[in-house]
Amino acid sequence: xxxTAAGVRAAAHPHTRTHLAPGVNPGQRRRVRLCLAGIxxxxxxxxxxxxxxxxxxxxxxxxxxxxxxxRIAVGTVTKIGTPDKNxxxxxxxxxxxxxxxxxxxxxxxxxxxSVGDRIKTVFSPNAxxxxxxxxxxxxxxxxxxLILLAVYLLAVLAVARKKGLAAIxxxxxxVAVVVFFLLPALxxxxxxxxxxxVAGSAMMFVSIYFAHGISVRTTTAILGTFAGLLLTGxxxxxxxxxxxxxxxxxxxxxxxxxxxxxxxxQSILLAGMILSGLGALNDVTVTQVSTVWELHAAxxxxxxxxxxxxxxxxxxxxxxxxxxxLAFAYIGTSLPLLLAASLIDRGFTDFLLAGxxxxxxxxxxxxxxxxxxxxxxxxxxxxxxxxxxxxxxxxRGA
Numbered sequence: 092x093x094x095t096a097a098g099v100r101a102a103a104h105p106h107t108r109t110h111l112a113p114g115v116n117p118g119q120r121r122r123v124r125l126c127l128a129g130i131x132x133x134x135x136x137x138x139x140x141x142x143x144x145x146x147x148x149x150x151x152x153x154x155x156x157x158x159x160x161x162r163i164a165v166g167t168v169t170k171i172g173t174p175d176k177n178x179x180x181x182x183x184x185x186x187x188x189x190x191x192x193x194x195x196x197x198x199x200x201x202x203x204x205s206v207g208d209r210i211k212t213v214f215s216p217n218a219x220x221x222x223x224x225x226x227x228x229x230x231x232x233x234x235x236x237l238i239l240l241a242v243y244l245l246a247v248l249a250v251a252r253k254k255g256l257a258a259i260x261x262x263x264x265x266v267a268v269v270v271f272f273l274l275p276a277l278x279x280x281x282x283x284x285x286x287x288x289v290a291g292s293a294m295m296f297v298s299i300y301f302a303h304g305i306s307v308r309t310t311t312a313i314l315g316t317f318a319g320l321l322l323t324g325x326x327x328x329x330x331x332x333x334x335x336x337x338x339x340x341x342x343x344x345x346x347x348x349x350x351x352x353x354x355x356x357q358s359i360l361l362a363g364m365i366l367s368g369l370g371a372l373n374d375v376t377v378t379q380v381s382t383v384w385e386l387h388a389a390x391x392x393x394x395x396x397x398x399x400x401x402x403x404x405x406x407x408x409x410x411x412x413x414x415x416x417l418a419f420a421y422i423g424t425s426l427p428l429l430l431a432a433s434l435i436d437r438g439f440t441d442f443l444l445a446g447x448x449x450x451x452x453x454x455x456x457x458x459x460x461x462x463x464x465x466x467x468x469x470x471x472x473x474x475x476x477x478x479x480x481x482x483x484x485x486x487r488g489a
Contacts, residue, residue: 123476127310134317135296141289142272147279154350161215165231166191168208171200184210184225193225203230254302261301265294278351283358284324287365291320298373308380311476315376315469320369323461327364330453331357340447341428360450367421368458371413375462376469379406383473391478398474406466414459425451 157163164186172181174197182195182204193212195204204210209231218224247255273290277283295316303309330336338344338360347354383402387393422429432448442448 124307127307131310131313138289138292142293145276145281145286145289147275157213158215161213164212164214164225166210166212168204168206168210171204171206191225192223193227194223195227199227258302261298264297264301268293280353283355283362287362288324291365291369294369295373299377303377307476308384311473312376312380314472315465316372318468319372319461319465320365322464323368323457324365326460327361327457330457331361334449334453336360336450336453337446364454364457367454368461371417371458371462372465375409375413375466378409379466379469380473383470383477387477395474399470402470402474403467406470410463410466413462417458418455421451421455
C-alpha cells in the first residue's frame with residue numbers, strides 16, 4: 092500500500108525522487124512500526140495508569156492568604172521618602188483617589204519601588220492603631236508579563252509557524268501536567284520519585300508528539316528521551332544517597348517541613364533533579380534523530396556505521412554546547428544562593444561541598460550525564476530505524 096501510494100505521488104510529481112535504502116521493503120517498515128508501537132503504546136498506557144493511580148483525590152488544606160477581616164487593596168505609589176534611622180520609609184499610594192500610607196519593606200524600597208508603580212497591598216483593620224493599615228504584598232505585574240507572553244508567542248509563530256503553534260500547545264499541556272497532577276500529587280504525599288517519573292513521561296509524550304507529530308522519527312526521540320530520563324533518575328538517586336544531600340536548605344524547604352512533616356525532602360530533591368533535565372533531553376534527542384534522518388535522506392546508500400559516525404559529529408557539538416548551557420542556567424537561577432554562601436569565610440573546597448552548593452553542582456552534573464549518554468543511545472536507535480522508516484520524497488528542479 093505504501094509503495095503504491097509512493098508510486099502515485101511520483102507519477103503526479105515527475106520531479107520527485109523517492110529515497111529507499113537497498114533491500115528495504117514495506118514488510119520491513121511495517122515490522123519496525125509494529126516494534127515501535129509495541130514499546131511506545133505500553134509505555135503510554137503505563138503512564139496513563141500511573142496518572143490515574145497517583146491522582147490526588149483529596150486536596151491538602153491550604154494556608155489562608157488573608158487574615159479574617161483583611162482585604163486586598165490596589166493603588167499607585169505617589170511618594171517615596173528617605174529611610175529614617177530605624178530603616179522605616181515613608182511611602183504613600185493613592186487608592187480610589189485618596190492618598191494613604193503603606194508599609195513597604197526596606198529591601199523592596201531599595202530594589203525596584205518607584206513612584207507610579209501599581210502595587211498590591213493588604214488592608215488590615217488590626218493595624219489601624221499603628222497609622223499604617225496598608226501592608227505591601229506585591230507588585231501588579233500582569234500587564235508586562237502578558238506583553239512579554241504575546242511577544243514570545245508572536246516570535247515563535249513567526250519563525251516556526253504551524254510547528255511553533257504545535258510546540259506551544261505541547262508546552263501548555265506539559266505545564267498543565269505540572270499544575271494539575273505533579274504538584275498536587277506531591278503535596279498529597281504520593282511517592283515523589285514515582286510521581287515524577289510518571290509526570291515526566293506524560294510531559295515527554297505531549298511535548299514531543301504535539302510539536303512533531305506521531306511518526307517513526309518522533310517515537311525514536313521518545314525512546315531516547317525516556318532512556319535518558321531513567322539514566323538521570325538512577326544517577327540522581329545514587330548521588331543523593333552517597334553524597335548525603337538532604338534537600339533541607341532554604342526557606343521553602345523549611346516551610347514544607349513545617350506544613351508537611353511526613354514529606355521526604357530528599358525525594359523532592361530527587362524529583363526536581365529528574366525534572367530539571369527533561370527539557371534539555373527533549374531538545375537533544377529530537378535534534379539528534381532529525382540529524383540522522385536528514386543524513387540518511389542525503390545519502391540513502393550509506394552504511395549504518397557511517398551514518399552513526401556522521402551523526403555523532405553533530406552530537407558532540409551538541410553535547411559541548413548543551414553542557415555549558417545547563418551549567419550557566421543553574422548558576423544563573425542559583426546566584427542569590429551562591430552569593431549568600433560566599434559570605435561565609437571558608438575555603439573554596441568547603442564552599443563547593445556545602446550542602447546548598449553541592450545540591451546545585453550534583454543537579455548540573457546529573458542532568459549533563461543524562462544528556463551525554465542519551466545522545467549516542469538515540470543516535471544508534473535512529474541509525475537502525477532511519478533506513479527502514481517510511482520513504483521520504485525530495486522534490487528536485489528540472
